[in-house]
Amino acid sequence: MTYITKPKLHHPTLPKNALCHTRRDYEGKISTLCAGCGHDSISAAIIQACWELNVEPHRVAKLSGIGCSSKTPDYFLGQSHGFNTVHGRMPSVLTGANLANRDLLYLGVSGDGDSASIGMGQFVHAMRRGVNMVYIVENNGVYGLTKGQFSATADEGSMSKKGVKNTDSPIDLIGLALQLGATYVARSFSGDKAQLVPLIKGAILHQGAAFLDVISPCVAFNNHAGSTKSYEYVREHNDAVNRLDVIPTREEIQVDYEPGETIEVAQHDGSTLRLHKLHSHYNPCDHIAATNYVQQHHARGEVVTGLLYVDPEPSDLHSHLGTVQVPLNRLEVRELSPGREVLERINGGLR
Numbered sequence: 001m002t003y004i005t006k007p008k009l010h011h012p013t014l015p016k017n018a019l020c021h022t023r024r025d026y027e028g029k030i031s032t033l034c035a036g037c038g039h040d041s042i043s044a045a046i047i048q049a050c051w052e053l054n055v056e057p058h059r060v061a062k063l064s065g066i067g068c069s070s071k072t073p074d075y076f077l078g079q080s081h082g083f084n085t086v087h088g089r090m091p092s093v094l095t096g097a098n099l100a101n102r103d104l105l106y107l108g109v110s111g112d113g114d115s116a117s118i119g120m121g122q123f124v125h126a127m128r129r130g131v132n133m134v135y136i137v138e139n140n141g142v143y144g145l146t147k148g149q150f151s152a153t154a155d156e157g158s159m160s161k162k163g164v165k166n167t168d169s170p171i172d173l174i175g176l177a178l179q180l181g182a183t184y185v186a187r188s189f190s191g192d193k194a195q196l197v198p199l200i201k202g203a204i205l206h207q208g209a210a211f212l213d214v215i216s217p218c219v220a221f222n223n224h225a226g227s228t229k230s231y232e233y234v235r236e237h238n239d240a241v242n243r244l245d246v247i248p249t250r251e252e253i254q255v256d257y258e259p260g261e262t263i264e265v266a267q268h269d270g271s272t273l274r275l276h277k278l279h280s281h282y283n284p285c286d287h288i289a290a291t292n293y294v295q296q297h298h299a300r301g302e303v304v305t306g307l308l309y310v311d312p313e314p315s316d317l318h319s320h321l322g323t324v325q326v327p328l329n330r331l332e333v334r335e336l337s338p339g340r341e342v343l344e345r346i347n348g349g350l351r
């Protein structure tokens with residue numbers, strides 16, 4: 001294993017959240033990724049979001065697959081539960097864990113190779129089932145860990161570092177997530193912390209399948225001219241649909257906005273998303289319009305970022321299955337095995 005433990009010493013004046021935790025308490029080991037890798041910025045944004053939301057680290061389960069992106073859960077939330085699955089299998093392992101213990105906050109971290117190639121079947125079923133999770137794809141358009149082969153999200157016509165042109169059509173994970181019924185869909189850029197942190201916070205508070213596609217340049221293999229996932233390309237083609245702020249209702253809501261510039265989306269769990277609309281025509285609650293908007297801008301070579309779709313009244317796998325509120329892993333043997341009489345009644349109903 002290549003990892004370095006961080007020294008535990010804190011500066012006494014570091015700001016603390018409501019749980020008396022500093023940001024350092026949400027960090028993990030020292031990253032071994034390449035200096036400048038977008039994935040490290042996403043880890044920093046996750047740390048910031050969890051710190052700001054006063055998330056209790058022991059209530060988080062981080063799961064990932066294989067790849068540079070999937071290594072990152074080791075670099076944040078060092079006091080949380082963590083599990084590295086086989087390549088592309090994070091969604092099914094997470095689904096199982098979620099069904100066993102619905103009380104944890106599930107954070108699935110994946111790469112474009114991990115989710116759009118080997119794990120595609122897993123990704124689509126997690127979305128269509130509505131697993132209550134934050135699913136983050138750290139999207140660099142390449143298999144970073146195995147030295148830069150094109151991934152399935154690489155745009156047609158984009159160039160590899162060695163000058164080879166990609167001739168395959170890209171898979172758009174945002175379009176798929178929308179089509180499959182994800183109830184919170186957003187795209188951002190690793191280098192835009194101001195946009196990314198609130199999007200992660202909104203996803204954490206969302207009670208359903210929340211999907212975040214984060215363009216995350218690979219400085220080693222996909223940050224050159226001709227790449228559509230480089231820092232320069234994304235900065236030039238970024239079209240932000242909204243600016244987001246998340247206001248947990250535990251705090252006093254202070255609103256400071258001009259009429260017509262902001263809309264508020266009340267979520268089922270009582271939290272409120274405040275959207276600063278840059279494009280007055282963009283409505284993130286309109287599913288069909290969101291799908292069209294993303295496709296139209298993609299055709300123009302624009303990367304649309306922001307909260308693209310949110311269902312203010314989401315449902316999740318537990319509500320679809322009608323499971324009990326008590327996490328299954330806390331039920332007594334008596335409740336899990338109700339006895340011969342009940343079993344015979346169930347079997348009788350099947351005859």
Ligand SMILES: Cc1ncc(C[n+]2csc(CCOP(=O)(O)OP(=O)(O)O)c2C)c(N)n1
Pocket residue numbers: 066067068069070087110111112113114115118138140142143144145146151
């Ligand atoms: C079953 C299996 N097949 C192939 C591999 C080799 N492999 C490791 S990581 C990876 C792709 C990683 O790409 P991505 O998910 O985009 O992560 P990145 O490194 O770009 O962050 C591949 C193909 C593997 N580890 N296991």
Ligand code: SF4
Pocket residue numbers: 032033034036037038039068069140144145217218219220221
């Ligand atoms: S190879 Fe690419 S994705 Fe992997 S750590 Fe380096 S910059 Fe990041």
Ligand SMILES: [Mg+2]
Pocket residue numbers: 067111112113138139140141142143144151
């Ligand atoms: Mg990748």
